Amino acid sequence: MILVKAGGGRDLNWDGLCADIAGLRAAEPLVLVHGASTLRDEIAARLAIPVRTVVSPSGISSVYTDGEAIEVFLMAYAGLANKRLVARLLSHGVPAVGLSGVDGRLWEAAAKKDIPVLENGRTKLLRGNLTGRVEKVNAGLLRLLVDNGYVPVVCAPAISYEGEIVNTDNDLAAAVMAGALGITKMVYLFEAAGLLREAGRDDTRIPRVGREGLDEVMPFAQGRMKKKIMGVRKALESGVEAVYFGDGRIAQPLRSALAGNGTVFGGAAA
Amino acid sequence: MILVKAGGGRDLNWDGLCADIAGLRAAEPLVLVHGASTLRDEIAARLAIPVRTVVSPSGISSVYTDGEAIEVFLMAYAGLANKRLVARLLSHGVPAVGLSGVDGRLWEAAAKKDIPVLENGRTKLLRGNLTGRVEKVNAGLLRLLVDNGYVPVVCAPAISYEGEIVNTDNDLAAAVMAGALGITKMVYLFEAAGLLREAGRDDTRIPRVGREGLDEVMPFAQGRMKKKIMGVRKALESGVEAVYFGDGRIAQPLRSALAGNGTVFGGAAA
Numbered sequence: 127m128i129l130v131k132a133g134g135g136r137d138l139n140w141d142g143l144c145a146d147i148a149g150l151r152a153a154e155p156l157v158l159v160h161g162a163s164t165l166r167d168e169i170a171a172r173l174a175i176p177v178r179t180v181v182s183p184s185g186i187s188s189v190y191t192d193g194e195a196i197e198v199f200l201m202a203y204a205g206l207a208n209k210r211l212v213a214r215l216l217s218h219g220v221p222a223v224g225l226s227g228v229d230g231r232l233w234e235a236a237a238k239k240d241i242p243v244l245e246n247g248r249t250k251l252l253r254g255n256l257t258g259r260v261e262k263v264n265a266g267l268l269r270l271l272v273d274n275g276y277v278p279v280v281c282a283p284a285i286s287y288e289g290e291i292v293n294t295d296n297d298l299a300a301a302v303m304a305g306a307l308g309i310t311k312m313v314y315l316f317e318a319a320g321l322l323r324e325a326g327r328d329d330t331r332i333p334r335v336g337r338e339g340l341d342e343v344m345p346f347a348q349g350r351m352k353k354k355i356m357g358v359r360k361a362l363e364s365g366v367e368a369v370y371f372g373d374g375r376i377a378q379p380l381r382s383a384l385a386g387n388g389t390v391f392g393g394a395a396a
Numbered sequence: 397m398i399l400v401k402a403g404g405g406r407d408l409n410w411d412g413l414c415a416d417i418a419g420l421r422a423a424e425p426l427v428l429v430h431g432a433s434t435l436r437d438e439i440a441a442r443l444a445i446p447v448r449t450v451v452s453p454s455g456i457s458s459v460y461t462d463g464e465a466i467e468v469f470l471m472a473y474a475g476l477a478n479k480r481l482v483a484r485l486l487s488h489g490v491p492a493v494g495l496s497g498v499d500g501r502l503w504e505a506a507a508k509k510d511i512p513v514l515e516n517g518r519t520k521l522l523r524g525n526l527t528g529r530v531e532k533v534n535a536g537l538l539r540l541l542v543d544n545g546y547v548p549v550v551c552a553p554a555i556s557y558e559g560e561i562v563n564t565d566n567d568l569a570a571a572v573m574a575g576a577l578g579i580t581k582m583v584y585l586f587e588a589a590g591l592l593r594e595a596g597r598d599d600t601r602i603p604r605v606g607r608e609g610l611d612e613v614m615p616f617a618q619g620r621m622k623k624k625i626m627g628v629r630k631a632l633e634s635g636v637e638a639v640y641f642g643d644g645r646i647a648q649p650l651r652s653a654l655a656g657n658g659t660v661f662g663g664a665a666a
Contacts, residue, residue, distance in 0.1 A: 204478070221501070
């Protein structure tokens with residue numbers, strides 16, 4: 127089984143991805159996870175709900191999520207982006223079924239109500255945050271769909287152990303899901319040629335990173351890319367054999383990534 | 397199997413409904429369809445997207461749906477309302493899975509691009525409408541979930557044969573679904589004591605309507621209630637034995653409706 131995580135950027139080639147899925151899923155079952163961060167930001171702006179980004183003491187940025195932000199999240203991810211992507215896949219002949227992490231407790235998360243954040247160089251505790259880290263996956267529900275020919279299309283939010291809808295990091299959740307499903311190949315598609323030595327310069331792509339090389343390349347990961355590398359680590363630790371980073375903007379984005387044209391982590395030859 | 401359609405009004409007792417479902421589903425599998433019209437109107441207002449209501453020559457009012465309206469629809473129904481309801485059911489111990497009519501082509505509809513509408517007493521043709529009438533149901537997907545212990549939580553929009561996301565009438569779609577699933581009992585919950593002889597006066601409730609009595613009570617159905625009576629007709633024609641109208645605002649709304657405290661259509665004694 128292949129797990130594909132497609133980012134939520136504006137320039138992703140969704141039709142190319144859908145066509146690739148339509149071609150590849152005959153040979154191997156497939157689960158798709160998608161983001162919707164650009165859409166989320168647009169809807170938040172239209173509703174005049176500010177997106178509040180916070181930075182952890184270790185320098186990882188994330189979105190602070192209150193009740194209103196969760197509403198925007200549900201509208202953008204589970205509502206608009208998920209169903210549009212499902213409809214697009216259907217039009218490519220792929221029997222897609224959209225699910226959020228809430229449905230059937232697909233993504234169960236440990237809530238992080240109070241989070242340490244850096245503000246003006248100082249660490250303070252921010253309370254009432256509706257985010258969580260996915261720890262448990264309802265693999266049975268996904269297998270039920272996959273075994274019956276469906277392609278699950280999954281997105282955040284998740285559900286906490288206490289039953290609250292919580293924002294969660296899609297990249298990490300996808301990696302946890304890959305482990306729970308016993309997936310061997312995982313693909314991250316986003317708006318760059320792969321992991322780059324220099325952000326924005328596709329000609330500085332790192333083609334291959336062995337299992338032992340993750341610490342080495344971590345300094346090259348800027349912003350959101352840090353979470354993807356953390357996802358790679360999680361996935362490789364959970365039994366995934368190879369993780370592929372690939373350019374989601376190009377023709378045949380999924381086939382190209384699987385052919386090793388982005389960055390390959392782990393893998394037999396690593 | 398019981399199919400419950402809960403309206404999208406503000407005053408529905410959702411926790412009472414969830415508790416009823418938690419208690420009843422052990423004895424009989426259950427599928428839930430929900431509306432979100434109040435929420436849809438609120439989000440449309442916040443986004444400054446007007447909700448355009450049109451009236452057919454036969455006097456049935458419906459929402460005219462362009463691309464922007466479909467976006468609001470997806471956000472309100474498939475995003476916010478569906479996932480909140482799923483989370484609420486989960487917190488009552490019900491393994492709910494939320495689906496829109498788009499997912500797995502659950503609700504397939506014949507698109508009605510051009511609709512005749514009454515404007516200032518004249519009939520004219522309105523084009524580009526993204527609505528449809530549900531004709532085909534993916535009963536296999538629903539049975540797959542139900543047979544594995546899940547409670548499907550379903551809402552509009554639907555998908556047209558041409559692959560477009562289309563608005564559809566939940567009440568009628570639920571009736572078509574009841575037929576496709578071979579359901580014997582169907583329940584409509586809304587913000588009234590049942591079918592009333594006089595709108596707004598719960599003491600004018602009609603307790604029982606036989607199969608042959610539908611034409612007789614049609615004149616009492618005002619506004620949205622007309623579509624529910626059309627849903628009743630469709631359901632009874634499709635093999636449903638009894639359709640229950642019930643007050644969704646009260647304690648134990650589902651149990652009360654099934655006990656015949658609202659309006660019972662068809663049924664053994666009718």
